[in-house]
Every structure is written in structure tokens, then in C-alpha cells.
Amino acid sequence: xxxxxxxxxxxxxxxxxxxxxxxxxxxxxxxxxxxxxxxxxxxxxxxxxxxxxxxxxxxxxxxxxxxxxxxxxxxxxxxxxxxxxxxxxxxxxxxxxxxxxxxxxxxxxxxxxxxxxxxxxxxxxxxxxxxxxxxxxxxxxxxxxxxxxxxxxxxxxxxxxxxxxxxxxxxxxxxxxxxxxxxxxxxxxxxxxxxxxxxxxxxxxxxxxxxxxxxxxxxxxxxxxxxxxxxxxxxxxxxxxxxxxxxxxxxxxxxxxxxxxxxxxxxxxxxxxxxxxxxxxxxxxxxxxxxxxxxxxxxxxxxxxxxxxxxxxxxxxxxxxxxxxxxxxxxxxxxxxxxxxxxxxxxxxxxxxxxxxxxxxxxxxxxxxxxxxxxxxxxxxxxxxxxxxxxxxxxxxxxxxxxxxxxxxxxxxxxxxxxxxxxxxxxxxxxx
Ligand code: SF4
Ligand code: SF4
Numbered sequence: 001x002x003x004x005x006x007x008x009x010x011x012x013x014x015x016x017x018x019x020x021x022x023x024x025x026x027x028x029x030x031x032x033x034x035x036x037x038x039x040x041x042x043x044x045x046x047x048x049x050x051x052x053x054x055x056x057x058x059x060x061x062x063x064x065x066x067x068x069x070x071x072x073x074x075x076x077x078x079x080x081x082x083x084x085x086x087x088x089x090x091x092x093x094x095x096x097x098x099x100x101x102x103x104x105x106x107x108x109x110x111x112x113x114x115x116x117x118x119x120x121x122x123x124x125x126x127x128x129x130x131x132x133x134x135x136x137x138x139x140x141x142x143x144x145x146x147x148x149x150x151x152x153x154x155x156x157x158x159x160x161x162x163x164x165x166x167x168x169x170x171x172x173x174x175x176x177x178x179x180x181x182x183x184x185x186x187x188x189x190x191x192x193x194x195x196x197x198x199x200x201x202x203x204x205x206x207x208x209x210x211x212x213x214x215x216x217x218x219x220x221x222x223x224x225x226x227x228x229x230x231x232x233x234x235x236x237x238x239x240x241x242x243x244x245x246x247x248x249x250x251x252x253x254x255x256x257x258x259x260x261x262x263x264x265x266x267x268x269x270x271x272x273x274x275x276x277x278x279x280x281x282x283x284x285x286x287x288x289x290x291x292x293x294x295x296x297x298x299x300x301x302x303x304x305x306x307x308x309x310x311x312x313x314x315x316x317x318x319x320x321x322x323x324x325x326x327x328x329x330x331x332x333x334x335x336x337x338x339x340x341x342x343x344x345x346x347x348x349x350x351x352x353x354x355x356x357x358x359x360x361x362x363x364x365x366x367x368x369x370x371x372x373x374x375x376x377x378x379x380x381x382x383x384x385x386x387x388x389x390x391x392x393x394x395x396x397x398x399x400x401x402x403x404x405x406x407x408x409x410x411x412x413x414x415x416x417x418x419x420x421x422x423x424x425x426x427x428x429x430x431x432x
Pocket of ligand 2: 031032042043044071073074075076078079088
């Protein structure tokens, strides 16, 4: 629980941020929740209306405020269309911090964010144990999509989900042990590759592909020995205490390293490092300067590779595989990156882009939303699934590991066993 003075400060900040909203309602059409609920209270305008005069609402109506704030994918679609530049993401994140500060967090969340995520060695060890135990709790549900569904004992918690398996080991930990010395002596523009938790522990092949592509283009990639989570899961749950710790822990290590670019293959990590760290760093401090410097040098992997390639001439539809690309919200709506992944798909001789309808519509994952609001997450994903299938694609590609989980789950649900979901950089690295 936070001190009353901290809560009052957060409430004051929220009142300033929400005052910019002019109730125009432009955000209604963009919100992925609205077509399913038809409720004003679910869109940004409705949430902001509730948050104006937030302290009295919190005291009299805490559960309603919490429920409405939780019913949000933090996709940023409202922010991207708002003509009045209302920073809805900052508003929703600050409001969640205020609510968690007022009501407290569950012991499980506190333990995970503060004890596990802040200790990379412990997180790696627990993930390794999870890898060993997963055959007890999950069975293979789809060989081509490589998804698992819960065995009976887990079904009440995971219902009919299809999830990818945990990797045998942390990619970052193994890479640092095997390659750190040689990598540091390699000539070339130095790239600090920020692995991200999901790529490290669920999709290590994406990190391997990114490193292969970086090396192919003459970069010298290095990884952080003790990279911690970027902090966004903690902040999204209102635990700003854990977020500040994770951000500071990462920034301390990054500040000591020599590098030209910080590159990630996770759209959410890129968004967090570029936008959220500078937003949350203590104003007018050395930390704020460092956060800005890091943000300036941070890029998504596709932004680094795309300017260095030219699409091959003479590719025909007969000898290339059609790929449908899904734009992750954090990459397109928050960072404005959407051309580069498409260029990478077209660059190799083996793949060609086939656009789906509404490629930038949210897939429904929304980080923790896909866990806490599974039914709504599936409903939002339904049109994404149809749009993917309507293209006749043979591969679905994206640039965010959380979206990969959701898209694979949607396709496994539709028994589309022959449409694998892959990261764009994997497709590109195959052509090298
Ligand atoms: S679009 Fe922006 S200004 Fe208009 S209602 Fe939504 S948040 Fe408010
Ligand atoms: S962040 Fe996304 S889900 Fe949340 S209110 Fe804005 S558009 Fe709707």
C-alpha cells in the first residue's frame, strides 16, 4: 500500500492528464472492446470520465474503478487516433498504480514481480523447472503449430487454451556462457540485443535468428549477462514499485556497456524501453538523461535490417510461400513501425506478403488481458482469425512474441494445423 501523500500526488497527476480529454469520442471506433460490449464505459472516454475526480471515486467506488481499468488491453489504439493527444496509456498505467497503491497487490503478484522478475537467475531456474514439469500438465495439441493444451488437472485454470511450450533453457544465459568472450572481441558496430522474457524462455529461435541476421549485416551483437524483465507486466498490474526496480536494474547494467544500438525483436520491449522508461524515469535526474539516451538508440530488429536490404527481383507466386503479417499494437500504433517488417518478408526469395484485412487490428492478447479476460480476448481474436484464414496464407508472421502466442492459439483452435506462426526475423534469417 502507498502512503497517502504518494496517492494524492498520483491523483493530482491524473487530474492534469485527464483534463486534456475533450469528450470527442474519436477513440470509440478504435477500441477493440467496443464492437463486443457496445459500452461507453469500456472506451477511453468512458474510463477517463470515471477518472476525473479520481480520489472520491476511489474511496467510494474502488471495485468499479478497478474493474473498468482492468477491462483494457493497453493497446494504445485510443491514443493513436486521439485528435487531442490525450496520453491514454500514461493515464491508464498511472490509474492502475493508484489503485494498487490504495488496495494493495495480491501476494502472488508481489512475489512474482518483486522476487522473481527482479532476480534473473531465479526466473531462469523456475522456468527450467517449468520446462521439466510441463509434460505432466500439458499435452501436445498441434504438432505444426507446436502448441500444448492443458491436461485435466490444469483445465479449470487454463480452460481450452493452446499455449507454446517453454524452451529447454534460457537463450540469454546459454549465449552469455558460450559466446560472450568471442562476441566482445568481434569487430563491427556494437548492438546490445535485449532478449525479452518471452523470446528468452519461449521463442529462443527468434533470438537466434535475430543474431544471425545482425551478424550477416556486419553488426557485433552482445547480450546482457543479467537482463531483467523490461518491467511492463509489473507496471500494467499497477506495481510501479517493482517496475522502478526492474527499470533501474536494467538501466544500471546498460549504462555500463559500450554499444551503438539497443535492438530487440519484441514489440512490447521496444515500446517499453523507448517510451515507458523515459516517461517513468525521475524527472530532471541522471536517470532521466540515461533513459533518453537509451531510448534514442533503441530500435526494433526490423528497423535495423530493412534499410540494408533490397527485395529480390523475379519472385513469382508459384515459387514463394504466401505470408500474412499481423501488426502488433505496440509496434505500429505506439512506435509507427509497419513498413519494415513487410520489407523483410518480401526480401527473401521464399516468401511473399499477402495482406489480411485490418492487419493492425488488435489480436486480443493485450499482455495479461489474455490471461485475466480469456473469453473477451478470444472474441476479439475471432475476426483476426477469419482475416488470417481468408488470405489463403501458408504462414502467419508478426514481430511480437505475445502476439505469436495468441495467433497460434487462435489457429490451433480453428484446427489450422498447417499454418505456422513465425517471427518476421525467422523468415528473413532463413534466406541468409
Ligand atoms: S479521442 Fe481523445 S479527446 Fe476524444 S474522447 Fe477519446 S481520449 Fe478524449
Ligand atoms: S488502450 Fe485499447 S482497449 Fe484500452 S481503452 Fe484504449 S483502445 Fe480500448
